[in-house]
Amino acid sequence: MLQAIMTKPGVIVYKEIEKPKPKGNEVLIKIKRIGICGSDIHVYHGTHPFTDYPIVQGHEVYGEISDIGHLVKDFSIGDKVTIMPQVTCGECYNCKNGKYNICDSLKVMGFQINGAAQDYYAVPDKLVIKLSENILPEEGAMIEPxxxxxxxxxxxxxxxxxxxxxxxxxxxxxxxxxxxxxxxxxxxxxxxxxxxxxxxxxxxxxxxxxxxxxxxxxxxxxxxxxxxxxxxxxxxxxxxxxxxxxxxxxxxxxxxxxxxxxxxxxxxxxxxxxxxxxxxxxTLMYQKDDYLKAIELIEEGKLLLKNLVTKIFPFLEYQNAYRYIEKKNGLAMKVMVTFN
Ligand SMILES: [Zn+2]
Ligand SMILES: [Zn+2]
Known part of the structure; x- marks a missing residue:
């Protein structure tokens, strides 16, 4: 399978890597859509203060479960899902007091640890949220924002x-x-x-x-x-x-x-x-309740998300997606990457 790696600002290379095997409580997601956001563009321009290279981007995700680890109970193969890209310590003051979005050692996929810009991505099940079939792939990738x-x-x-x-x-x-x-x-x-x-x-x-x-x-x-x-x-x-x-x-x-x-x-x-x-x-990021509320609003038809999608690029044109955003200079809203 292919992985898109940003080796340095402005340069994305594709690498053939082995498809991950989900460990005990991990699910393996076949990635379908990834949204690109302002923070990704900072990484692309080398102006993100908290990201080092090389890095695999991708934190606004829609996909389908293709395999599960032996300890996973709440998901099955074929489930449509999105992920919460926060990896937290569980030990610091805020983690212990219900505010893990501001964990002292918060790591975000696509910034401090590798993200989902690859054909398949393995994630711990606690960071995965199941979506109904009513949610379109583009909507699924916009649950994070x-x-x-x-x-x-x-x-x-x-x-x-x-x-x-x-x-x-x-x-x-x-x-x-x-x-x-x-x-x-x-x-x-x-x-x-x-x-x-x-x-x-x-x-x-x-x-x-x-x-x-x-x-x-x-x-x-x-x-x-x-x-x-x-x-x-x-x-x-x-x-x-x-x-x-x-x-x-x-x-x-x-x-x-x-x-x-x-x-x-x-x-x-x-x-x-x-x-x-x-x-x-x-305000920083979100917690699981915020994801669930976002999904509820989408399910209830209260948000028009389709209008926000300006353009979708194939996975192999990741770099063109960034160039497009650059060229549009504010005249693009959500640009996405799609996978086969
Ligand atoms: Zn984002
Ligand atoms: Zn913490």
């Missing part, structure tokens, strides 16, 4: 009946907006400076999409949500401009969730955070 959105919103508290402002409408911002609606938010505004992304957010049922380069964002917030503005704000860009927007347009006492990954240190006005009693809350 959807779980990111579920977890981020959970960090801000309940969204039911609330007005939610989402800054940024790339894949994660879009999913945060859609999941907020799926969980019963009253109204959702999504912003972005790229019209292509705003159009997709609109197609996905976001109540108001706005380009702050063209319109006054604060006025739009008041017009759509009323004088009390947003009940929760999610920053899904990872940039100084958007985090500043969040802080300056927030109602006093608001929860601001930082979902975006910052590649540069932003200058922000701490005096506003102090004076307005704002709560700045971080």
């Amino acid at each position: 959807t779980a990111v959105a579920v977890h981020a919103l959970k960090r801000g508290g309940s969204v039911k009946g609330k007005n939610i402002l989402v800054l940024g409408s790339g894949t994660i911002g879009n999913l945060v907006g859609q999941v907020a609606k799926g969980l019963g938010a009253k109204k959702v505004i999504n912003s972005d400076i790229i019209e292509f992304r705003l159009n997709i957010a609109k197609q996905c049922g976001i109540d108001l999409t706005i380009n702050p380069m063209k319109y006054n964002l604060e006025k739009a917030i008041i017009k759509e949500f009323g004088e009390n503005k947003a009940d929760m704000i999610l920053e899904c860009v990872g940039a100084e401009t958007t985090v500043s927007q969040a802080i300056s347009y927030a109602r006093k006492g608001t929860n601001i969730i930082i979902v975006g990954v910052f590649s540069q240190k932003p200058k922000i006005d701490m005096s506003l955070i102090q004076d307005r009693e704002l709560n700045i809350i971080g």
Whole structure:
């Protein structure tokens, strides 16, 4: 079978390796789809701070079980599945207190340990989640980023009946907006400076999409949500401009969730955070409950994920998928790789 290895930034080579045999509690997955996300692109560009080379990428996965270890009880050959790509220690303070997503020695498949970019991939059964036949392969490969959105919103508290402002409408911002609606938010505004992304957010049922380069964002917030503005704000860009927007347009006492990954240190006005009693809350990845909630929302038809898939490349054109994302420069949402 073939494995796609990134030997150094920008270079992917294919290696013929032996098909893995699942150990006791492992399942062997025939990989069908892999989604490429922003963090993968950082690895491709050599700008991911916590990844060394060579590395096999692939953490947004849909596949089918082709073999199981002798201790596996909950899965059978032929099951459609996705995986949770987190390998945790089980020993640290957060692991012992139910927050294993922020394990002290968290390792993520595709970053600190090899991921699923190969024909078959063996994973411990506790990291595998069974999917019904109703879930399409592309949807299955997007459960991981959807779980990111579920977890981020959970960090801000309940969204039911609330007005939610989402800054940024790339894949994660879009999913945060859609999941907020799926969980019963009253109204959702999504912003972005790229019209292509705003159009997709609109197609996905976001109540108001706005380009702050063209319109006054604060006025739009008041017009759509009323004088009390947003009940929760999610920053899904990872940039100084958007985090500043969040802080300056927030109602006093608001929860601001930082979902975006910052590649540069932003200058922000701490005096506003102090004076307005704002709560700045971080969020990282997800836990199993977030996966299950993401799957439930997809099953209930509350998320339009198909609209997010811009293009699908064959496994042997992995590198072209990256080149395509580079060339599109923001005008691509989810790009995927498909296997035979
Ligand atoms: Zn991802
Ligand atoms: Zn731990």
